[in-house]
Amino acid sequence: MHPIPLHHVWKYTDVDHAFWEEHLEGWLPRRIFDAHTHIDEPRFRVETLTEEKRRQYWVNEVSEPIGAETAARCAKTVFPGREFSCLAFGHPTLDYDIEASNASLAGACVDRGWYRLAVVRPQWSVERVTAELERPRTLGVKVYYALISNDPISRDKHLEASIFDFLPHHQLELLDARSAWVTLHVPKADRLGHPDNIKEIQEIRRRYPNVLLVVAHLGRCYTMAHAEEALPALVDDPGIYFDNSAVLNPEVHRYAFSVLGPRRILYGTDNPIFYMRGRRQWHGRSYVNRTSYPFHFNRDREAPEIEAGYTLFMYEALRAIKQAMVQEGLGHDEVEAVFHGNAERLIEHVNQP
Numbered sequence: 001m002h003p004i005p006l007h008h009v010w011k012y013t014d015v016d017h018a019f020w021e022e023h024l025e026g027w028l029p030r031r032i033f034d035a036h037t038h039i040d041e042p043r044f045r046v047e048t049l050t051e052e053k054r055r056q057y058w059v060n061e062v063s064e065p066i067g068a069e070t071a072a073r074c075a076k077t078v079f080p081g082r083e084f085s086c087l088a089f090g091h092p093t094l095d096y097d098i099e100a101s102n103a104s105l106a107g108a109c110v111d112r113g114w115y116r117l118a119v120v121r122p123q124w125s126v127e128r129v130t131a132e133l134e135r136p137r138t139l140g141v142k143v144y145y146a147l148i149s150n151d152p153i154s155r156d157k158h159l160e161a162s163i164f165d166f167l168p169h170h171q172l173e174l175l176d177a178r179s180a181w182v183t184l185h186v187p188k189a190d191r192l193g194h195p196d197n198i199k200e201i202q203e204i205r206r207r208y209p210n211v212l213l214v215v216a217h218l219g220r221c222y223t224m225a226h227a228e229e230a231l232p233a234l235v236d237d238p239g240i241y242f243d244n245s246a247v248l249n250p251e252v253h254r255y256a257f258s259v260l261g262p263r264r265i266l267y268g269t270d271n272p273i274f275y276m277r278g279r280r281q282w283h284g285r286s287y288v289n290r291t292s293y294p295f296h297f298n299r300d301r302e303a304p305e306i307e308a309g310y311t312l313f314m315y316e317a318l319r320a321i322k323q324a325m326v327q328e329g330l331g332h333d334e335v336e337a338v339f340h341g342n343a344e345r346l347i348e349h350v351n352q353p
């Protein structure tokens with residue numbers, strides 16, 4: 001097979017096709033719903049990334065905007081023969097014209113039968129957020145600490161913020177009144193397990209019970225240490241949901257399925273960045289991304305014969321989810337729930353224009 005261009009520097013190759021056939025074709029359901037994917041037309045990136053910021057964090061370096069048409073083509077390539085839909089949102093950064101990107105994505109969702117979350121800044125008034133929520137195919141909002149204020153040097157200026165600094169109470173009141181969806185990427189270097197995060201999530205649930213709260217990336221628990229200190233604190237509230245995007249660690253997936261059960265977890269890719277090729281390794285509370293492209297962060301390369309076997313990060317994530325579900329004894333019904341049924345059920349409960 002001639003390599004098929006995906007996005008940015010990534011291609012779909014024979015290695016990926018063989019991986020799909022061996023691990024995924026017989027296991028994934030016919031319908032796939034990706035509950036966490038970023039789509040922005042490249043023209044809406046209005047600030048050029050500084051060299052300093054590009055090197056500050058690996059995601060900055062690989063995160064090139066993907067338009068709706070390319071995103072649809074890529075999804076068709078990586079999920080051959082599958083019916084695909086998604087919950088999409090723009091890159092939550094002030095490097096983009098957020099409002100233009102929001103409007104454009106709402107239109108793309110109408111055309112393609114997708115759903116979207118509006119990217120909103122904490123400074124936005126109730127009126128401004130309402131106008132966003134009233135666009136078609138809109139389920140709620142995507143908030144993020146980098147939207148508090150711009151920083152040309154680092155994505156993490158506001159990493160230690162309180163959740164309420166970027167998801168303020170006036171917006172939560174509105175979201176609660178409208179039973180809207182919130183995908184929440186938690187702040188803090190300590191990730192979900194930081195006591196303030198747990199306390200604030202519990203406060204959101206107590207004061208705004210109609211908000212459909214989805215904690216992104218299993219609370220950014222990419223290692224077992226982080227998962228074990230965070231997930232048990234939220235197990236008792238069945239109204240807190242999680243997407244498992246960007247998690248490649250099979251042990252973490254297995255742990256999440258065992259403590260949260262398969263009905264509170266939504267499949268997500270975090271594409272386009274997980275079209276990256278390679279694999280991830282874990283050491284205690286940290287991880288390292290191995291990839292075959294000479295990115296700045298990719299200093300410690302593996303041997304060429306190992307790199308030649310790399311597949312897409314998103315395929316590694318899928319294999320990890322499969323391994324975890326098989327080990328947990330989760331069968332056909334649960335697989336369907338994670339890959340589309342849970343999201344479809346929740347969408348029915350969300351107020352939509």
Ligand SMILES: [Zn+2]
Pocket residue numbers: 036038270
């Ligand atoms: Zn994301």
